[in-house]
Amino acid sequence: MNIVEIRDLVKNYQLDTTVVPALRGVSLHIEEGDFLSIVGPSGSGKTTLLNIIGCIDEATSGSVRFGGEETTSLSDRARTELRLHRIGFIFQSFNLIPVLNVVENVEFPLLLQRGVSRRMARDRAMELVEAVGLDEHTRHRPGELSGGQRQRVAIARALATRPDLVLADEPTANLDSVTGEQILNLMRDLNHTRGTTFIFSTHDPQVLTYARRVVRVRDGLMAGEE
């Protein structure tokens, strides 16, 4: 079953008087439980594609269906709700809340949800912190962690709300190769054990060996699929 269906997706950016095309008619289907990598050089449109799938950016034209629901026509509030309940994000530069410690960062999206008790959120967060191997750093703040540890926190946070889809934009770009490998292993394990769909973008050829499916993007167009 497809969790994401994209048809003829176009995205143009307006830079002063110039229209810059980022996506020029991308069509793509992503199945539930997939571990998919979007590959392409810088400026190819992979981050734009991820942002539109994650309801962070809006399409110029085309259709994006998430779990059967058309997302391009959703209001800002509805897209926020969708991001909160059904999508997890892992950003390139970790993007944790600096004043919260590890476990608080992980439980943060849970506490934004209605009907989740503090206790329930804490238990879930602790479970995930252990799953990403940071149970000895629960009280540390992001500033006290290494890059790899911060990315693990970001992964745990992305999974906290048990989302249908986790989007990771170049998750290993700021990490050394060993740590990057560990992060990819962790994501793949979580994909296997929890069945969560992962889509990550990269331009690192070594990362591709981890992906179950690779989609190539070039100049805003689909350039192939493996």
Added chain:
Amino acid sequence: MRLLLSLCGRNLMRHRGRSLVVGIILFFGAMVMTVGNGVLSGMELGLRENIREGFLGDVVIASDEQESDNVLMGVMGKGIARLDRADEISSLLEGDPQVQAFAPVGKNMAMVLNEEDGFPSFAYLLGVDWESYRKVFPNRLQALEGAREPQGSSWVLLPATARDMAFEQMGVWFVPKPGEVVDSTLTETAKERRSQLRVRDEMVLMGFSGENTTSDVRLPIQGVVRYPALNKIWGWFAIVDIESYRRSQGYLAASEQVTLDSGRAALMEMGDTDLDDLFGSKLPTLPGAALRTGEIDSNALRTASAAWNLILVRLHSAEGADQAASRLDSSLKAAGLPARAIVWNKAAGPIGGMAVLIKGALFVFVALLFVVAAIIVMNTLSMAAMERSAEIGMMRAIGASRNFIRLLFAGETALLAILFGGAGILAGALAVTVLRSMNLSTDNDFLQMAYGGETFQPVLSLLDWGLAVLQLAGTSVTALIYPMGQAARITPLEAIQRD
């Protein structure tokens, strides 16, 4: 809520420098606004007490024919209308439960005649029945020289301010009977002329109004007095016994009332330019019985043995003077009496106006401070929103709503307002208490007006505390609206792009 408070508190600690800047502005803003409120209240209270207790009481009853509500200091020479049926009005006041005491008074201007062949001077006269006057204004007068309590049927108590002015204009130094000069009360100019000082212990007063000048009366000075405060205002009023006042103003006793026959009326009506006609053929023919006693209704001659201008009313409580005046006014109208009730601050005319002016200036100052504080805080918060766009955008990306971001900003500002602004209000209250205990005094007229008396007595009522909290909340909310909206408009995409 706990998450929000925790985030707010930690964000404030993380951005200590900025929090401190905003906090200090809120602290000083709240402190100055609180002190301002205290000064405004103290001034209002002081003026109210001074005017109420010193001169006008809470409510003034004036004639229906009195044009202006301002009965304290009108246009020079413009008389206060005569108050008719004062006895009936007094009966009505005696039956009123809110009225504590009242004193009918005569109030108009008089010329202080110079018996030394020089310039005259002027004074306001307050004609009183001493017994009723002292009931309404007990122990307000301080005797500088002579008696504070006048004796006998004919007298004047001269305030030091009026004496100093008379000396400047006439070169005569007035002293109480028996005419001894007290060196310590001499003005600098009087001291310089001490050896040639022309001293008088009697005053010759001639009442005048817009209609005419009247008769002059010679009165023994029984005391030179002063008020506890605002002598530059009250000190213009020489207090005289009511009968002398009436004589000076030409208010005739009933037995003195006359009706003129047509011939004498024609004589009386001849203008100054017609005086030559007295020696010509136009001289009116006078009948044998020239003057007859009897009733008259002409305003040219003032009537009634109990002629007054005003009744000064003291209430049991100063609170609700407005309502009391309004109620008394209705009672007077209902009883068909030709009078109206005026609340003290309206009756005080320019004094009340000056108070409003000073109060307005202070209010504008406090409002400006409010605006300046709000702008600085708004600018700082706005910069904070921009600096934190990556963090805010990330929160939005993982599901935080715009309202959550708004609440985050509002919570941080509210915490600063409560901590620093609250401390500012307490510091302001402390400053008010210290200023009050210092009993700062002044002889400066303008400052006396601003103080509401001779000493600076700022005071914070419960209302002022509430007002300070409202002002602080107002400043914070005003400062917050724009940056809060700015932060809520930050999109996750913007944050990612900036990152």
